[in-house]
Amino acid sequence: MQRRDFIQLSGLGVGSLLAAGVPVLGNSVSAEYLLEASGRGVGIDTAAKKRLADIALNAAKSKGATYTDVRIGRYLQQFVFTRENRVQNISNAESFGVGIRVIANGTWGFSATSNVTPDGIAKCAETAVAIAKANAKLQAEPVQLAPQKGVGEVVWKTPIKKNAFEIPVQQKIDLLMNVNGEAMKNGAAFVTSNLFFVNEQKYFASTDGSYIDQDVHRIWPTFTVSAVDRAVGKFKTRDALSSPMGMGYEYLDGLASEKIKAPNGLVGYRNSYDMLEDAILAAKQAKEKLTAKTVQPGKYDLVLDPNHLGLTIHESVGHPTELDRVLGYEANYAGTSFATLDKWKTKSFNYGSKLVNIVADKTQPFTLGTVGYDDEGVPCKQWDLIKDGILVNYQAIRDQVAILGEKESNGCCYADNWDSVQFQRMPNVSLKAGTEKRSVSDMIKGVDKGIYIIGRGSYSIDQQRYNFQFGGQLFYEIKNGEIVGMLDDVAYQSNTQEFWNSCSQLCDQDDYRTFGSFFDGKGQPSQVSAVSHGCPTTRFNGVNVINTGRKI
Known part of the structure; x- marks a missing residue:
């Protein structure tokens, strides 16, 4: 130029x-x-x-x-x-x-x-x-x-x-043309x-x-592939399992290559992404979804992959711990928060089980929310939001922390453009990995009746970030410690406190990966920001699963 x-x-x-x-x-x-x-x-x-x-x-x-x-x-x-x-x-x-x-x-x-x-x-x-x-x-x-x-x-x-x-x-x-071509060769109609x-x-x-x-x-590289059964007029899709990152083009060309093998031939990506490989697998899986067995509603133990759980963290922990939502200053854009100050003041509110340790962090390498300083000039840092299952803090900026009796900003102020006024925005909010050595395969071996869920899907959550429903991209039935086949029409329902208190197992740091939101909206006039959510594969016991299809 x-x-x-x-x-x-x-x-x-x-x-x-x-x-x-x-x-x-x-x-x-x-x-x-x-x-x-x-x-x-x-x-x-x-x-x-x-x-x-x-x-x-x-x-x-x-x-x-x-x-x-x-x-x-x-x-x-x-x-x-x-x-x-x-x-x-x-x-x-x-x-x-x-x-x-x-x-x-x-x-x-x-x-x-x-x-x-x-x-x-x-x-x-x-x-x-x-x-x-x-x-x-x-x-x-x-x-x-x-x-x-x-x-x-x-x-x-x-x-x-x-x-x-x-x-x-x-x-x-x-x-992108190679990605599209390989997907079409392997069963994608669109x-x-x-x-x-x-x-x-x-x-x-x-x-x-x-x-x-x-x-x-x-x-952020992404795609959607669709497979079609023209005989019955049915189609299924599978989105990319990529995560938006705070990186350069090396994320796509293998210079930062690091892949994690997961059960059933799936691949997890950390600090690198093979878009071509994922598109080929997506086309095959979208085709497989056409004949997948519909789920029987009931209580299941859920094994949630980081590419899926990241969205649940975003909606049920990230947004409810934004202090402006807690105070009711932010309400029109996606509501307020159930995690009110009275719960925090008790220092004993069980947001989740003792395994749940969730941190806010604007320093984690390769993540979307990481910068050196926020848009108020505050050096970025990490701090606890939920410690051993207890709500201990919120996300707050310079003109908010006095409300909490604190004297230092958390460094999470951001504006999406020069003509936008900066205000409190979500930092990276992440679930810490478990301390015991545990792989995804190890976790699945301990599940008698469950579902392994991968990728983000449609979701709904109420105006206080409490009652919710989440879908996904891929669902695999677990019986007696083994994956026995693909399921379809799966969504789980819970409330935030019940869900996080059902957390029973965490994989270790070797499985820790990030999910990201590139266009997270908030405010009036609305602004967008980018934020990552890290976690390992995690197990939740006895969660209510519904069938989203028309027939069972």
Whole structure:
């Protein structure tokens, strides 16, 4: 990308583009341009960003702000969509601008601009202060901002080996065409495949004395294959068993190769993903699902693979421990939380069995939520949410921790773009592995009547994150310690406390893998974030299973 092209694109501001149903911030660029430029761009010199940030900090202070932070952001997205033997869409999005947040008269104010010039930034800072002062007339209590020592000038980068934006688009298309072709050869009637790449170049500065430059990369390869029985008009699908990752293109080319063999010929992936191998297996399994036995409703012991359990963690632990949901500040977008402060204050609320240890963590390598510092300039860390089954903490940011009687933010504040105000977002929330040596095969040997579930499926959970129902991608019946065949029409129902208290066994660290959500929505106006959930294969006893089909 030439300098004049970058200036032209960034000057256009933020538009919106719908690419195959996925929200994208930025401006559409033609496929021809992508093939030529491969989505590459030029950033702004760090010293120049510091000078611009200081303009904002000084302008806000001169107008009466007691605290200011500024985020200069350049956000790149490249999405590739294919179906069978054709490319459906290629989108390249770029967004560039500045967001300024202040406290004046004890109240927050925020303003953003795509006019990244000294005058534009100064005016934006003045507007933020004016908004704060106007808001102060309605504020009952002043903002209590947890102290944060400035970290000076620091740089943090996702430790990638291959920048996905530097890989030619043709190479990405070739990969997806191979994936689609092999799936079709092995029984798929239809197949769609997609690649998602995100690069956030974020510069943060605050009156605390922090100047933080971060370069964040994320990747998500995925597909859906469909097998059809035309004689009876029936079809079945199987989605990719990939996990979105905080990595570069090495996730797809084997440079970080690490695979975990699971029962029944399945493969688990950790820090690498063989998309072609998974597509071939998916086509065969989708075809097998056409003749799978329908499940008999009843109580089963469930053996849940990490690619499945990660979603259950996300919905039944991740969201309920967001402090703004607990307090009722967040309610319209997916509800509040049953895990209210009165339960936490007892220090004895049994969220799960004693085996359940769940941590929030924004430092775990290769995960979606990992950065060096959050969007308030707080160094990221790990902390306990559930310890030995007891609810011990929540996810909280600088203006929330005083409610918990704490003096330090958890470092989980995030905004999805420069023109979005940062607020509390879910960090990586993960179930710790067991301490006893145990493989998936070992776990299955101990199950008399059960179901082994792999992959995420449809789900439903109530507005307090309590009563729920989860499906999956693949279901295998377990009888007397052995897998005896594939099942279909499976979903399990429970409530959060009952479910986690039924946790009876964990595989060890050798089986620990991550699941990820690339577009987790929250807030008004809505924002998306990316978050991972790690866990080992885990057993839950006596869970109610229903049949989702029409016939039994």
